[in-house]
Amino acid sequence: MKLLLKVNIVMIAVFLVGLAASYNVADRLLQQNARSEIQDNARIMMESALAVRRYTVSQIKPLLDTQIRYKFLPQTVPSYSATEYFNILRKSFPEYAYKEATLNPTNLRDRAVDWEVDVVNHFRENADAKELVGERESATGRTLYLARPLRILDEKCLECHSSVTAAPQTMLDLYGTANGFGWQLKDVIGAQVVSVPYDLPLKRANEILRNFVYLLVGVFVFLFLTVNIVLGAIVVRPVRKLAEIADQVSKGNMDAPEFPSGGSDEIGTLVASFNRMRRSLVEALNMLQQ
Structure with missing residues (x-):
């Protein structure tokens, strides 16, 4: 020879060994970076939802509170505002989703589905849990979800959700008397869930x-x-x-x-x-x- x-x-031979090692290391690092990017995007979405909720409570609700005697305006409800905000956003980014998944919601569109029920129960069974991150397969592909508990910490929430008799009549006229009652202070009644697709970051990686x-x-x-x-x-x-x-x-x-x-x-x-x-x-x- x-x-x-x-x-x-x-x-x-040396190149092939080096290429295989470099490929594995680079692939692992890029996958980790992609996952970190996805989680960062999910947290930004979550903070955006919280910002909308705070804005609704501090800026919108005080202006419209007097209208509740004549007509119940869901725009005064923080969860409604946050959900509507992301529904508008989803017209441009349909793969991204936000939901305030609730076990016993007033608005039935917020009712938790099977996997969301598991998320809510996780927070109900683990009182110290502040956040849950997981993955699932959705209609749009592999998705990362980030969830935080919805806990009743303000007694004002019970003015509408403790019992049917305590709720405003205008709210009952809009949503009925079958759902959204029986909530108690410090109860976990649902979870804020943000879903972010893996496709784009993984494709980039x-x-x-x-x-x-x-x-x-x-x-x-x-x-x-x-x-x-x-x-x-x-x-x-x-x-x-x-x-x-x-x-x-x-x-x-x-x-x-x-x-x-x-x-x-x-x-x-x-x-x-x-x-x-x-x-x-x-x-x-x-x-x-x-």
């Missing part, structure tokens, strides 16, 4: 990984060609020429031209040593012939 072929095999692999392959090809050219010029070609001259000398052809020596590297030293050995051999043969 020729020297250059051996070097090429070693280079390719895979694209970065693919470009990274292409870059590594490109760098390797460049180095591979460079090493082959350099080795061919300064190692393989001189050694091959030296081997041809040595072969002629070994067959008794003492008139074979000397290999031009030059340089102080290992190849130059080898050439100088070979030429010196050849001259010594010629002198020894001449002495024997005399």
